[in-house]
Amino acid sequence: MNIWFTEEQSSSLRLSLKIKDVLYSVKTPYQNLVVIDTEQYGRALVLDDIVQTTEKDEFFYHEMITHVPMFTHPNPQRVLIIGGGDGGVVREVLKHRSVQQVTLVDIDEEVIKASKLFLPTISSGLSNPIVDIVCTDGIKFIKEKKDFYDVIIVDSTDPIGPAVGLFNKDFYTNTFEALKKDGILTVQSESPIINKNITVDIFKTIKDIYPLTYMYTGIVPTYQGGLWCFTLGSKLYNPLKTSINDFKLETKYFNPDIFKSCFALPSFIKIML
Ligand code: AG3
Numbered sequence: 438m439n440i441w442f443t444e445e446q447s448s449s450l451r452l453s454l455k456i457k458d459v460l461y462s463v464k465t466p467y468q469n470l471v472v473i474d475t476e477q478y479g480r481a482l483v484l485d486d487i488v489q490t491t492e493k494d495e496f497f498y499h500e501m502i503t504h505v506p507m508f509t510h511p512n513p514q515r516v517l518i519i520g521g522g523d524g525g526v527v528r529e530v531l532k533h534r535s536v537q538q539v540t541l542v543d544i545d546e547e548v549i550k551a552s553k554l555f556l557p558t559i560s561s562g563l564s565n566p567i568v569d570i571v572c573t574d575g576i577k578f579i580k581e582k583k584d585f586y587d588v589i590i591v592d593s594t595d596p597i598g599p600a601v602g603l604f605n606k607d608f609y610t611n612t613f614e615a616l617k618k619d620g621i622l623t624v625q626s627e628s629p630i631i632n633k634n635i636t637v638d639i640f641k642t643i644k645d646i647y648p649l650t651y652m653y654t655g656i657v658p659t660y661q662g663g664l665w666c667f668t669l670g671s672k673l674y675n676p677l678k679t680s681i682n683d684f685k686l687e688t689k690y691f692n693p694d695i696f697k698s699c700f701a702l703p704s705f706i707k708i709m710l
Contacts, residue, residue, distance in 0.1 A: 438456075438457070439455070440455070440456045441453045441454065441455055441456060442454050442456050442473055442475070442481075442483070444483075444486060444487055444488050445486070446631060446661040446662075447631050447661065450631065450661060452488065452659060452661075454473070454475040454476075454477055454478065454481065454488075454659075455475060455476045455477065456473050456474065456475055456476075457474040457475065457476055458473070458474040459471065459472075459473050459474075460472040460473065460474055460480065460555050461551055461554070461555055463547055463551070465545050465547035465548075466545070467544055467545045467547075467598070467599050468484045468485045468545065468598060468599070469484070469485050469486070470482070470483070470484055470545075470547055470548060470551055471483040472551055472555040472556070475491065477493070478491035478492065478493040478494055478658075478659060479491055479492030479493045480492045480555060480556055481659070482523055482548070482551070482552065482555075482556060484548070484594060485594075485597075485598060487594065487595060488659050488660075489523065489594065490523055490525060490556075490559060491659055492556065492558060492559065494657060494658045494659050495523075495525050495559055496688070496689045496690055497655055497656055497657045497658065497690050498525070498625075498655065498657045498660075498665065499525035499526055499528065499529050499559075500529055500688050500689065500690045500691040501653075501655035501665075501667060501690065501691060501695075501699065502526060502590055502592060502623060502625055502655075502667055503526050503529035503530055503590060504529060504686070504688065504691045504696070505623060505653060505667065505669060505676065505691075505696065505699065506588050506590065506621045506622075506623040506669055507529075507530065507533050507588060508676075508679065508681050508696055509621055509669065509671060509674050509675075509676040509679050510587055510588055510619070510620075510621050510674060511674065512535050512587070513533060513535055513536060513587040513588045513621075514535055514536060514537045514538065514587055515537065515538045515540075515585060515586045515587050515588075516530050516536060516538070516539045516540070516586065516587065516588045516589075516590070517539075517540045517542065517579075517582075517586045517588070517589045517590070517615070518530070518539065518540070518541045518542070518589075518590045518591075518592060519542050519543075519575035519578075519579070519589065519590070519591045519592070519593065519603065520542075520543055520575065520591060520592040520593040520594065520600070520603070521541060521543065521590070521592030522541070522543030522545060522546075522548030522549045522552060523548060523549075523552040523556060523559050523560060524541075524549070524552055524553075524556075524559055524560035524561065524562050524563040525559045525560075525592075526541075526590055526592045527539055527541055527562035527563055527565070527568055528559065528560075528561055528562035530562070530588075530590075531562045531565055531567075531568075532686045532687070532688075533686075536567070537567065538567055538569070539562075539565075539567055539568045539569065540568075540569045540570075540571060541563070541568060541569070541570050541571070542571045542572075542573060542575045542578045543570075543572060543575075544572065544573065544574050544575065544599050545572070545599075546572040549563065549570060549572070574599075575591075575603060576602040576603065576608055576611075579608065579611040579612060579615050580611050582614075582615035583614055583615060584614070584615075584616070584617055584618070585615055585616075585617065586615055586616050586617065586620055587616070587617055587619075587620055587621070588616075588620065588621050588622075588623070589612050589615065589616060589620070589621075589622045589623075590622075590623050590624075591603055591612075591622070591623070591624040591625065592625060593624070593625060595627065595632075596627075596635060603624075604635070604638075604639060604642075605642070606642050606645070606646070609622070609642055609643050609646050609647075609670070610646055612670075613646050613647065613670075613672075616672060617672075618672060618673070619672055619673040619674060620671075620672055621669065621670070621671045621672070621674065622643070622647065622669070622670040622671075623667055623668070623669045623670075624639060624643070624667065624668050625665070625666075625667060626639045626640065626652065626665075626666035626667055626668045627639070627665070627666060628660060628661040628662040628664065628665060628666070629654070629662070629664060629666050629705075629706050629709070630661065630662030630663075630664060631661040631662045632661070633709060636652075636666045636706075636709075637709045637710065639666075639668050640652050640666075640668050640710055641710075643668050643670040644670075646670065647670030647671060647672065648671070648672060648673075649670070649671040649672070649673075649674075649675055650668065650669070650670045650671075651668070651669045651671075651676055651677070651700055652666055652667070652668050652669075652700075652702060652706065652710065653666070653667050653669065653676075653699040653700045653702075654666055654667070654699060654702065654703075654706070655667065655690070655699060656690075666706070676696075676700065677700060679696075680693070680697070681693040681696055
């Protein structure tokens with residue numbers, strides 16, 4: 438069989454994955470959802486023709502978006518995840534023993550259902566009793582919350598379709614208000630190579646609201662350009678002054694050295710900020 442899935446990463450860049458099987462396909466009220474099995478990266482969750490995560494490279498992204506804010510906060514107990522219906526961030530958050538309550542807010546319950554059925558290694562945390570799953574629009578959900586969370590992680594799709602409102606000043610201001618006085622926000626911030634305007638806009642918008650704002654990078658092989666940005670906005674704790682002692686988590690990418698080095702930005706990113 439020689440069948441390929443191709444994602445158009447930009448008008449002049451494509452990612453092609455050789456397919457073993459198409460496991461599931463559904464049109465949800467929000468997007469087209471497909472789960473494919475690929476030779477290179479195992480099963481992949483594809484939303485509106487864009488690869489969101491794959492079994493074999495999900496750990497790069499999920500570990501980086503989660504453990505950087507979770508280790509910057511000295512005692513994260515209440516965590517809110519917006520997006521992330523596949524459960525990868527939930528699984529990583531649950532590795533932290535301080536955590537008492539995790540709320541996952543994803544607009545599309547079909548993502549949660551499909552991930553539970555077809556991506557068990559990613560979605561394993563979704564059935565943990567301390568995880569509360571709310572299928573609603575994160576933009577509305579966040580408006581109701583004040584002074585409540587220690588860490589908020591925004592694991593969104595690209596800023597098109599239902600996710601557009603997760604990238605603007607009002608939304609980031611609402612996250613600020615939903616966090617406790619020492620809370621931390623982290624958001625996925627796209628490719629600094631293919632979508633540099635978006636990456637820079639996210640950083641600058643968050644910097645206008647949060648007293649301490651840092652960009653950091655990680656590698657995600659299936660995302661455009663490979664190098665991926667994350668923005669961390671903090672009310673009090675400075676990640677550059679935080680060191681991890683006695684690291685015991687089981688991880689495949691993140692470790693105390695990566696925690697220190699991920700904030701060191703390549704020059705082409707530094708000059709854009
Ligand atoms: N969220 C970020 C996906 C961005 C991918 N963009 C792209 N491939 N064009 C991923 C959700 C994983 N939990």
